[in-house]
Amino acid sequence: MKSCAKREADRKTFMEQVRDSKENGYLLSSRKIGSGAFSKVYLGYATQEKLRQNYKLASDLRSKRHSMVAIKIISTAKAPLEYSRKFLPREIYSLNATYKHINIQLYETYRNSRCTYLVLELASRGDLLEHINATSDRRECPGLEEEEARRLFRQIVSAVAHCHNVGIVHRDLKCENILLDERGFIKLTDFGFANRYSLKNSLMSTFCGSVAYTAPEILMSKKYNGELADLWSLGVILYAMVTGKLPFKERQPHKMIHMIKQGLCFRQPISPECQDLIQGLLQLKPGARLGLQQVATHCWMLPATSAIFHQALNAPGRAPELSPALEKPSAQGMCPDSPTAGGHGGGEALG
Numbered sequence: 001m002k003s004c005a006k007r008e009a010d011r012k013t014f015m016e017q018v019r020d021s022k023e024n025g026y027l028l029s030s031r032k033i034g035s036g037a038f039s040k041v042y043l044g045y046a047t048q049e050k051l052r053q054n055y056k057l058a059s060d061l062r063s064k065r066h067s068m069v070a071i072k073i074i075s076t077a078k079a080p081l082e083y084s085r086k087f088l089p090r091e092i093y094s095l096n097a098t099y100k101h102i103n104i105q106l107y108e109t110y111r112n113s114r115c116t117y118l119v120l121e122l123a124s125r126g127d128l129l130e131h132i133n134a135t136s137d138r139r140e141c142p143g144l145e146e147e148e149a150r151r152l153f154r155q156i157v158s159a160v161a162h163c164h165n166v167g168i169v170h171r172d173l174k175c176e177n178i179l180l181d182e183r184g185f186i187k188l189t190d191f192g193f194a195n196r197y198s199l200k201n202s203l204m205s206t207f208c209g210s211v212a213y214t215a216p217e218i219l220m221s222k223k224y225n226g227e228l229a230d231l232w233s234l235g236v237i238l239y240a241m242v243t244g245k246l247p248f249k250e251r252q253p254h255k256m257i258h259m260i261k262q263g264l265c266f267r268q269p270i271s272p273e274c275q276d277l278i279q280g281l282l283q284l285k286p287g288a289r290l291g292l293q294q295v296a297t298h299c300w301m302l303p304a305t306s307a308i309f310h311q312a313l314n315a316p317g318r319a320p321e322l323s324p325a326l327e328k329p330s331a332q333g334m335c336p337d338s339p340t341a342g343g344h345g346g347g348e349a350l351g
């Protein structure tokens with residue numbers, strides 16, 4: 001239980017934050033909608049005066065017919081210096097650089113010596129992980145229907161392509177960092193690990209992100225290309241969306257690598273087109289992964305062409321990358337042709 005003194009200190013801090021926000025044109029509500037390692041996110045409202053001053057904010061909120069925003073408050077006085085000096089500026093830079101994309105909206109920032117405030121578009125329907133888990137429960141079947149997964153994945157790919165086009169790699173793409181707004185649009189968030197690169201093929205060396213979504217080259221502590229590492233994470237996200245599970249799940253990087261080398265396993269019926277796309281992204285060799293352009297035009301992303309692709313897949317002479325056994329999983333729901341069937345940790349529960 002919190003001590004009285006701690007509660008009083010928290011109350012004072014919150015009142016200061018309410019004041020700071022009011023001075024900057026926002027009413028901070030006491031409804032906390034999320035928290036991170038060094039941040040708290042509250043529901044806020046833009047004042048009429050703010051709406052008069054900020055045309056972009058006003059027109060965006062008008063289209064939504066409300067004045068709500070998410071206010072992320074980072075206590076820079078309490079956060080480690082490295083976070084305030086390195087990761088937070090990167091997050092703000094990245095959000096600003098990607099501002100003009102529908103999936104990512106930072107309206108403005110303000111700060112004082114104690115806190116930095118990020119005013120963000122409100123994504124009121126929680127994150128993708130919660131959505132997958134809730135939908136799985138409702139359907140009594142793990143994962144989203146492919147049609148819904150396709151609709152969301154298209155937006156995610158578009159948001160990541162936008163980042164890459166302006167020279168930003170996210171480096172922490174995961175279901176928890178993809179939020180949903182009230183209209184079902186995705187909002188990419190948490191750019192704390194994002195980095196900019198000036199050379200197309202420049203390599204990075206910092207370990208970022210969550211092990212389950214992290215590209216094998218990073219787990220192996222190799223220098224890596226940030227764009228190609230983001231592509232791996234996209235493969236993990238798509239797998240999670242359609243199966244409700246993570247493809248590889250281990251706490252320790254060396255065990256993860258072992259699992260990845262054993263190969264991917266689909267334990268439930270997923271269309272061959274979707275499997276092909278996931279396989280194309282989850283390639284051990286970074287250079288062998290599908291590029292974003294190829295992802296965006298992959299037949300699974302364009303349903304109209306999927307029938308043609310299906311024919312091509314089954315055409316004589318094509319190497320059978322997707323065996324019939326995978327298209328129609330066995331009664332046990334395992335991959336009989338996989339050396340790891342039953343034994344490997346692929347298909348671990350989300351969460």
Ligand SMILES: Nc1ncnc2c1ncn2[C@@H]1O[C@H](COP(=O)(O)OP(=O)(O)OP(=O)(O)O)[C@@H](O)[C@H]1O
Pocket residue numbers: 033034035036037038039041070072120121122123124127176177179187189190191192
């Ligand atoms: N725009 C938003 N709309 C609604 N909720 C949000 C928004 N931004 C963040 N949140 C909520 O706040 C949580 C923390 O936000 P965020 O991930 O940006 O913080 P963080 O400090 O970078 O987190 P972490 O320490 O996990 O990296 C999110 O998981 C989400 O639940």
